[in-house]
Amino acid sequence: MGFWIYGERTEEGFHPVVLELVGVAQKIWPQPEEITVVTLGAEGARPVAEALRAYGVRVLWLHHPELSYFRDDLYAAVLAEKVRAFKPEVFLFGATSQGQALAPRLAGLLRLGLTAHCTALELKDDRLIQIRPSFGENVMAKIVSRTRPQMATVRPGVFPKAQPASVEGELIEEKLEFLPPSALKRRAVFSRPSKESPLSGARIVVAGGRGLLTKENFQKLFELAEILGGAVGATRPVCHMGWISEDHMIGVSGETVAPKLYIGFGISGALQHTVGIEGAEVVVAVNTDPEAPLMKRADIAVVGDATQILPRLIRRLREVKEGDHGT
Numbered sequence: 001m002g003f004w005i006y007g008e009r010t011e012e013g014f015h016p017v018v019l020e021l022v023g024v025a026q027k028i029w030p031q032p033e034e035i036t037v038v039t040l041g042a043e044g045a046r047p048v049a050e051a052l053r054a055y056g057v058r059v060l061w062l063h064h065p066e067l068s069y070f071r072d073d074l075y076a077a078v079l080a081e082k083v084r085a086f087k088p089e090v091f092l093f094g095a096t097s098q099g100q101a102l103a104p105r106l107a108g109l110l111r112l113g114l115t116a117h118c119t120a121l122e123l124k125d126d127r128l129i130q131i132r133p134s135f136g137e138n139v140m141a142k143i144v145s146r147t148r149p150q151m152a153t154v155r156p157g158v159f160p161k162a163q164p165a166s167v168e169g170e171l172i173e174e175k176l177e178f179l180p181p182s183a184l185k186r187r188a189v190f191s192r193p194s195k196e197s198p199l200s201g202a203r204i205v206v207a208g209g210r211g212l213l214t215k216e217n218f219q220k221l222f223e224l225a226e227i228l229g230g231a232v233g234a235t236r237p238v239c240h241m242g243w244i245s246e247d248h249m250i251g252v253s254g255e256t257v258a259p260k261l262y263i264g265f266g267i268s269g270a271l272q273h274t275v276g277i278e279g280a281e282v283v284v285a286v287n288t289d290p291e292a293p294l295m296k297r298a299d300i301a302v303v304g305d306a307t308q309i310l311p312r313l314i315r316r317l318r319e320v321k322e323g324d325h326g327t
């Protein structure tokens with residue numbers, strides 16, 4: 001059983017990152033029949049296991065009444081036993097709250113290496129090249145595991161989702177008789193209203209960085225976003241300066257966006273920011289420095305003062321919208 005993916009369940013079914021991991025597995029793993037989504041749950045989780053089969057993957061469903069809700073110590077112990085038995089080559093997790101709790105526990109139990117927060121994956125022979133931005137530096141680190149299975153967590157929103165397949169995958173169901181003890185017991189459930197990112201699903205993102213110089217200049221991005229029907233994004237420093245809340249941050253510490261159009265005003269294009277826009281179709285950069293990394297990467301690079309260009313662009317777009325096509 002070569003390529004394993006953790007099938008994280010949610011209230012609604014399974015986490016969207018599971019399909020993203022299936023998508024990347026189907027792209028890089030040469031034996032598609034070896035791709036296995038492993039999901040844990042009680043009998044009530046059966047529809048989730050069934051639903052995953054539609055994507056052409058094998059589903060290993062481990063069930064027991066005690067697995068009805070997530071407990072990292074219990075889930076890790078169950079998975080460790082299965083990893084020892086089946087010896088997969090790769091085991092991927094979404095870098096979600098659950099994945100980030102479970103993967104390190106499992107790696108610890110099995111004394112394996114683990115790469116956190118990958119943004120790209122490649123396969124060379126049977127080695128999984130786990131790619132992620134390095135801490136602090138402007139380089140992408142390529143990490144290979146010395147241990148097996150090669151374990152990594154992957155940032156949600158980076159890979160396209162797998163599509164339903166023409167042939168359903170096999171469902172392997174295992175009713176577990178004995179479970180290891182867990183130190184955790186759920187006493188109560190408090191639902192937290194799910195707060196969607198202001199950037200999620202945006203088809204146009206207008207983002208600003210330190211080059212906009214003041215909070216007042218930055219605020220103009222909201223006008224532009226309104227005209228274009230888009231959302232406002234930001235770099236980390238401007239969030240930290242209090243120009244905008246952190247849920248607008250794009251990059252390794254913030255959101256991943258995949259809009260049709262991204263326009264960056266006064267943004268240098270540090271790797272920690274650009275990993276969050278890898279899925280953008282068209283990138284426009286406005287910067288006084290033509291050598292800035294974002295200018296090099298952009299499809300359209302505008303050399304100029306963003307504090308001047310932004311209000312002029314807003315004015316011009318308003319004129320066009322109002323039907324005045326004069327210059």
Ligand SMILES: Cc1cc2nc3c(=O)[nH]c(=O)nc-3n(C[C@H](O)[C@H](O)[C@H](O)COP(=O)(O)OP(=O)(O)OC[C@H]3O[C@@H](n4cnc5c(N)ncnc54)[C@H](O)[C@@H]3O)c2cc1C
Nearest residue numbers: 209210211235236251252253266267268272273287288306
């Ligand atoms: C562990 C770690 C995680 C990080 N995570 C993130 C993250 O998730 N997201 C993120 O964005 N950053 C992140 N960073 C910070 C990142 O490394 C950069 O420092 C940051 O992205 C730079 O932001 P900036 O482009 O706004 O500022 P700067 O790098 O200061 O760039 C400002 C740019 O504006 C240009 N400029 C100046 N004046 C003008 C003008 N008048 N008109 C036009 N252009 C002008 C300059 O030429 C320059 O290119 C992280 C850093 C670390 C160490």
